Amino acid sequence: MKSIILSFLFIASIHNLFAQNGSLTGRVKSGDSDVENITVKIVGLNKSAKTDPSGNYQINQLPIGKHTIIFSGLGYQSKKAVLALSDSPAILNVELLESESNLNDVVITGVNRATQLRKSPVPIAVMSKKAMDQNMNTNLIDAIVKGVPGVSAVTTGPNVSKPFIRGLGYNRVLTLYDGVRQEGQQWGDEHGIEVDEYGISRAEVVKGPASLTYGSDALAGVINMIPYSPNFDDGNLKGDFTTNYQSNNGMLGASFGLAYHKNDWKYTVRATGKTAHNYYNKIDGLVYGTAFREYNLSASARLDKKWGFSKTAITYYDNLMEIPDGSRDSLTRKFTKQISDAADDIKNRPIVPDDQLKSYSINPLHQHIQHYRLYNTSQFKFRNSDLNVLLGAQQSVRREYNHPTAPNQAGLYVVLNTLNYDFKYNLPDFSGIESTLGINGMLQGNRSKDATDFPIPDYNLFDIGAFYFAKKSMGKIDVSGGIRLDRRKMQWSDFYVGTNQQTGFGEQAQASNPLANLQFPAFKKNYYGLSGSIGLTYNVSERLLIKANIARGYRAPNITEIGSNGLDPGAHIVYLGNRGFKPEFNLQQDIGLIAYLKDAELSLELFNNSIQNYIYQSRLTDANGNPVVIVPGNLTYQYQQSKARLYGAEISINLHPSNVKWLSVNNSLSYVVGLNKNEELLKKHGADAKYLPFIPPLQIRSEIKATAQQNIGVFDKPYLRIDGAFYADQNRFYALDETETFTKGYSLFNIGIGSTLKTKNGKVLFDVLAQVDNIFNTAYQSNLNRLKYFEYYSESPNGRSGIYNMGRNISVKIIVPIN
Structure with missing residues (x-):
C-alpha cells in the first residue's frame, strides 16, 4: 500500500507547466445572491477553479490570447464567455440563471470527477432535500423510492427498507454516506441502512453496474x-x-x-x-x-x-x-x-x-x-x-x-x-481526455x-x-x-x-x-x-x-x-x-x-x-x-x-x-x-x-x-x-x-x-x-x-x-x- 501511495505522489510531482503571465478573476451571482461551488473552466487549457462562498474565483498563469470560459454548477444553467487576455489581470463577472432542468446538474457518484448529468452515459438520478421533504416517509429509502423510477425497497415494518434497483438488492446495491461505503451486516433481510435522514441534503442514484469505480457490491447500482x-x-x-x-x-x-x-x-x-x-x-x-x-x-x-x-x-x-x-x-x-423459550407453544x-x-x-x-x-x-x-x-x-x-x-x-x-x-x-x-487512476x-x-x-x-x-x-x-x-x-x-x-x-x-x-x-x-x-x-x-x-x-x-x-x-x-x-x-x-x-x-x-x-x-x-x-x-x-x-x-x-x-x-x-x-x-x-x-x-x-x-x-x-x-x-x-x-x-x-x-x-x-x-x-x-x-x-x-x-x-x-x- 505504501508503494502505491508513493507512486501516486511521484506521478503528481512530475507534471509542470511552462511559465504563464496572465490571470483572470471575477464574481458569480444569481439574482442578488453570490453563488458558491461554480466551476470556472478555461476550455483547452485544463485550467479551472471553483467560486468561494462570496462567489469569487481566480485563475492564474494563463497564456495571453483569446480564451473560452465555461461557468457551470449544480442547479444553474451553464454559461459560456469569450475573453481576450493580456498581461494585465482580467476581470469577468457573470450572472447565472437557475436551471429548471436537472440535465446540467453536477454529480459525483459513479464518475471519475464531478460531471454534468447530461455527459454521463450511465443512468443517474438526483433527488434534492426539497424533494425528499415533500416525499415524507418514515425513512430515507422510502422517500427515494417515491422520487426515483426504478428504485424499490424490501421492507420489514416502517423503519427497515432495503433498496433495490431494477429488481436487484441486498449486497448488489452499494449504499454510500458522503462517498464512504456503508458496512453494517447488510446481508440480513431486516437490516436497514444506518443513516440520519434529516442530515441528508441530496441523494444520487446510479442505476446499473458501478463496479468500475467501487468494486464488488455495486452490481445493481449505487445510492x-x-x-x-x-x-x-x-x-x-x-x-x-x-x-x-x-x-x-x-x-x-x-x-x-x-x-x-x-x-x-x-x-x-x-x-x-x-x-x-x-x-x-x-x-x-x-x-x-x-x-x-x-x-x-x-x-x-x-x-x-x-x-x-x-x-x-x-x-x-x-x-x-x-x-x-x-x-x-x-x-x-x-x-x-412469546413469553417462553424451550416450552414455547x-x-x-x-x-x-x-x-x-x-x-x-x-x-x-x-x-x-x-x-x-x-x-x-x-x-x-x-x-x-x-x-x-x-x-x-x-x-x-x-x-x-x-x-x-x-x-x-x-x-x-x-x-x-x-x-x-x-x-x-x-x-x-x-x-x-480527462482520466483517473484509482485504487480502493x-x-x-x-x-x-x-x-x-x-x-x-x-x-x-x-x-x-x-x-x-x-x-x-x-x-x-x-x-x-x-x-x-x-x-x-x-x-x-x-x-x-x-x-x-x-x-x-x-x-x-x-x-x-x-x-x-x-x-x-x-x-x-x-x-x-x-x-x-x-x-x-x-x-x-x-x-x-x-x-x-x-x-x-x-x-x-x-x-x-x-x-x-x-x-x-x-x-x-x-x-x-x-x-x-x-x-x-x-x-x-x-x-x-x-x-x-x-x-x-x-x-x-x-x-x-x-x-x-x-x-x-x-x-x-x-x-x-x-x-x-x-x-x-x-x-x-x-x-x-x-x-x-x-x-x-x-x-x-x-x-x-x-x-x-x-x-x-x-x-x-x-x-x-x-x-x-x-x-x-x-x-x-x-x-x-x-x-x-x-x-x-x-x-x-x-x-x-x-x-x-x-x-x-x-x-x-x-x-x-x-x-x-x-x-x-x-x-x-x-x-x-x-x-x-x-x-x-x-x-x-x-x-x-x-x-x-x-x-x-x-x-x-x-x-x-x-x-x-x-x-x-x-x-x-x-x-x-x-x-x-x-x-x-x-x-x-x-x-x-x-x-x-x-x-x-x-x-x-x-x-x-x-x-
Missing part, C-alpha cells in the same frame, strides 16, 4: 447519501430545527443542526431523535412488534486552502427496533406474544394487551443496532491534476434479543469492524460476542481493486469508460458451538469441548473480478440527448451466501449457505433518450441485464415437498445459484406548461422482469421456478402539483400536490416451495401541501409541510413486504394471510431556520 455542507457568508452561524409527526404510528421526530463558516473552516453538527409505536392498518389493527426508537449524532470540520481541502467527520447511529413475528390467536386474529401464546400495542416502550424482543463512523476525505491540488484520498473506519454493533425468559441475553450479537481506503488521482488532461477497498473483521445463535462465522475480509477511467468530449459526443480489476480474500477459522448447561441456550465453544459442534469449518478463498464499461452521450441538441452504455459488473459472494449455517433471530429465518459459490458477473446494456422541451421533460431508459452465477434465496423442503424446520417457528432458506436475466424500462413524462407556470404534471412508469435461467430447475418445476424473487411489479406514478407564483400573505409561493401510485398484479414471482405467492395490485393516493412562511420584510419564519398518504386507507400488501409472509396458519377466519402494509398516515413537518 450515495450526501450530508449537508454549509454554503454561506464568513462568520455566520446557521442551522435548523426540524420536527416531524406522523399519525399512523405516532412517530415523533426532532432534529437540531448547526453550521458555522469562519475563514477557511466549515463546521457542522446535528442531533436527531425519532420514536414510534406500532403501525396500524384496518385488517390487522396495530401490528405488534413494529415500534422503534432511533438516535443520531454527527459532526464535521472542513478546511479549504489553495492546496485543496480536508474534511473530517464522525457519525453515531443508535436504533432500538422491535422484532415482529406475526403470531396470532387463530380465531380472533389478534396478535400474540405458538398456538397457545397470550394475546397482546391493547395498552402494549400503542406503547412507545420497546418490548423485550427487539434489535439494538449501533453504528459508529469516522472518516477523512481530502483533495490535494497540483498544477494540472489532483489527488483525492478517503480514509474511514466504522463499526457496526448488532444485538438481537429473542429470549423472553432471559431478556438481557442476546440471540445474535455481532460486531463488524471495517477500514475503508480510497485513492483517486485525476491526471492532467491530455488531448481533451476495505479491511473487515466480524466477531460474535455473548450470543446464543450464530448464523455466520467470525470472518476476515480484505478487498482491493484498481481502475482506470477516462472521458472525452468530441463535438456533440461525450464518451466515457474504463476497466477495473478486483481481488477479495475471505477466510475464517473453525468455529465451534455448544450448549450452555445452565441456560440451555447455545454458546460459542472451544474445540477441546467434547460436546462442541463444528458449525463452521475453516474456509479460505480468493475471489477475482474484471469489470469495465464504455458508453456515449450524443447531444443531438441542447435539449435532446441519446445515451448508450454497456457495462460488466462483478460481485463476490457475501458472508451469508457462502458461510451461513444458523438462525438469524431478527429475520426468523435459518440461513444455509454454499461454500462453493462463484462470483456474480453481469453484462448490462442501457439505452436512453432524454428530451428537455419548452413545456415538458421526456425520458426513456431501456435496460437488459444478463447475470452469471446469480445467487438467491429459496425455501428448503424435504423429499416429500414439506418445509424443512430446523428451528421451530422459523423458516429455513437455502441459497441457490444460477444464470438470470432482467430487463425492463423506465419512462418519465413531466409537463410544465410555459404559459401555465403554476402547474406541473409529473408521470413515471417502471417495469422490470426477472427470469431464472436455471435450465435444470425449469425442466423439473416449470413455471414455479421461471421468475426471480423480489421483483417489483409494473408501477405508475402520477403527480399534479400547483405552485403559487407569488406570495399569499405570509405564505411564500405555497404548493398543493396530489399524487397516485398504481401497482399491477405481481403474477411473475418465484413460486417454488411457496417462497413467494401472488400479490394483488393496488392503488394509493396521497395529497400534500406546504409553504415557507415569511414576514413582511422577507425574513423566513419557518417551512411547514403536511401530507396524507393512502388517503382512502386502502388495505394492501406489497410483494416486497416481508411481513406478508409472517403467517402460521394455512387458513384464517377472515380469509386474510400475513400482515398488511401501513394504512392512512398524516404527516406534518416544520423546519425552523436558525440565523
Whole structure:
C-alpha cells in the first residue's frame, strides 16, 4: 500500500507547466445572491477553479490570447464567455440563471470527477432535500423510492427498507454516506441502512453496474447519501430545527443542526431523535412488534486552502427496533406474544394487551443496532491534476434479543469492524481526455460476542481493486469508460458451538469441548473480478440527448451466501449457505433518450441485464415437498445459484406548461422482469421456478402539483400536490416451495401541501409541510413486504394471510431556520 501511495505522489510531482503571465478573476451571482461551488473552466487549457462562498474565483498563469470560459454548477444553467487576455489581470463577472432542468446538474457518484448529468452515459438520478421533504416517509429509502423510477425497497415494518434497483438488492446495491461505503451486516433481510435522514441534503442514484469505480457490491447500482455542507457568508452561524409527526404510528421526530463558516473552516453538527409505536392498518389493527426508537449524532470540520481541502467527520447511529413475528390467536386474529423459550407453544401464546400495542416502550424482543463512523476525505491540488484520498473506519454493533425468559441475553450479537481506503488521482488532461487512476477497498473483521445463535462465522475480509477511467468530449459526443480489476480474500477459522448447561441456550465453544459442534469449518478463498464499461452521450441538441452504455459488473459472494449455517433471530429465518459459490458477473446494456422541451421533460431508459452465477434465496423442503424446520417457528432458506436475466424500462413524462407556470404534471412508469435461467430447475418445476424473487411489479406514478407564483400573505409561493401510485398484479414471482405467492395490485393516493412562511420584510419564519398518504386507507400488501409472509396458519377466519402494509398516515413537518 505504501508503494502505491508513493507512486501516486511521484506521478503528481512530475507534471509542470511552462511559465504563464496572465490571470483572470471575477464574481458569480444569481439574482442578488453570490453563488458558491461554480466551476470556472478555461476550455483547452485544463485550467479551472471553483467560486468561494462570496462567489469569487481566480485563475492564474494563463497564456495571453483569446480564451473560452465555461461557468457551470449544480442547479444553474451553464454559461459560456469569450475573453481576450493580456498581461494585465482580467476581470469577468457573470450572472447565472437557475436551471429548471436537472440535465446540467453536477454529480459525483459513479464518475471519475464531478460531471454534468447530461455527459454521463450511465443512468443517474438526483433527488434534492426539497424533494425528499415533500416525499415524507418514515425513512430515507422510502422517500427515494417515491422520487426515483426504478428504485424499490424490501421492507420489514416502517423503519427497515432495503433498496433495490431494477429488481436487484441486498449486497448488489452499494449504499454510500458522503462517498464512504456503508458496512453494517447488510446481508440480513431486516437490516436497514444506518443513516440520519434529516442530515441528508441530496441523494444520487446510479442505476446499473458501478463496479468500475467501487468494486464488488455495486452490481445493481449505487445510492450515495450526501450530508449537508454549509454554503454561506464568513462568520455566520446557521442551522435548523426540524420536527416531524406522523399519525399512523405516532412517530415523533426532532432534529437540531448547526453550521458555522469562519475563514477557511466549515463546521457542522446535528442531533436527531425519532420514536414510534406500532403501525396500524384496518385488517390487522396495530401490528405488534413494529415500534422503534432511533438516535443520531454527527459532526464535521472542513478546511479549504489553495492546496485543496480536508474534511473530517464522525457519525453515531443508535436504533432500538422491535422484532415482529406475526403470531396470532387463530380465531380472533389478534396478535400474540412469546413469553417462553424451550416450552414455547405458538398456538397457545397470550394475546397482546391493547395498552402494549400503542406503547412507545420497546418490548423485550427487539434489535439494538449501533453504528459508529469516522472518516477523512481530502483533495490535494497540483498544477494540472489532483489527488483525492478517503480514509474511514466504522463499526457496526448488532444485538438481537429473542429470549423472553432471559431478556438481557442476546440471540445474535455481532460486531463488524471495517477500514475503508480510497485513492483517486485525476491526471492532467491530455488531448481533451480527462482520466483517473484509482485504487480502493476495505479491511473487515466480524466477531460474535455473548450470543446464543450464530448464523455466520467470525470472518476476515480484505478487498482491493484498481481502475482506470477516462472521458472525452468530441463535438456533440461525450464518451466515457474504463476497466477495473478486483481481488477479495475471505477466510475464517473453525468455529465451534455448544450448549450452555445452565441456560440451555447455545454458546460459542472451544474445540477441546467434547460436546462442541463444528458449525463452521475453516474456509479460505480468493475471489477475482474484471469489470469495465464504455458508453456515449450524443447531444443531438441542447435539449435532446441519446445515451448508450454497456457495462460488466462483478460481485463476490457475501458472508451469508457462502458461510451461513444458523438462525438469524431478527429475520426468523435459518440461513444455509454454499461454500462453493462463484462470483456474480453481469453484462448490462442501457439505452436512453432524454428530451428537455419548452413545456415538458421526456425520458426513456431501456435496460437488459444478463447475470452469471446469480445467487438467491429459496425455501428448503424435504423429499416429500414439506418445509424443512430446523428451528421451530422459523423458516429455513437455502441459497441457490444460477444464470438470470432482467430487463425492463423506465419512462418519465413531466409537463410544465410555459404559459401555465403554476402547474406541473409529473408521470413515471417502471417495469422490470426477472427470469431464472436455471435450465435444470425449469425442466423439473416449470413455471414455479421461471421468475426471480423480489421483483417489483409494473408501477405508475402520477403527480399534479400547483405552485403559487407569488406570495399569499405570509405564505411564500405555497404548493398543493396530489399524487397516485398504481401497482399491477405481481403474477411473475418465484413460486417454488411457496417462497413467494401472488400479490394483488393496488392503488394509493396521497395529497400534500406546504409553504415557507415569511414576514413582511422577507425574513423566513419557518417551512411547514403536511401530507396524507393512502388517503382512502386502502388495505394492501406489497410483494416486497416481508411481513406478508409472517403467517402460521394455512387458513384464517377472515380469509386474510400475513400482515398488511401501513394504512392512512398524516404527516406534518416544520423546519425552523436558525440565523
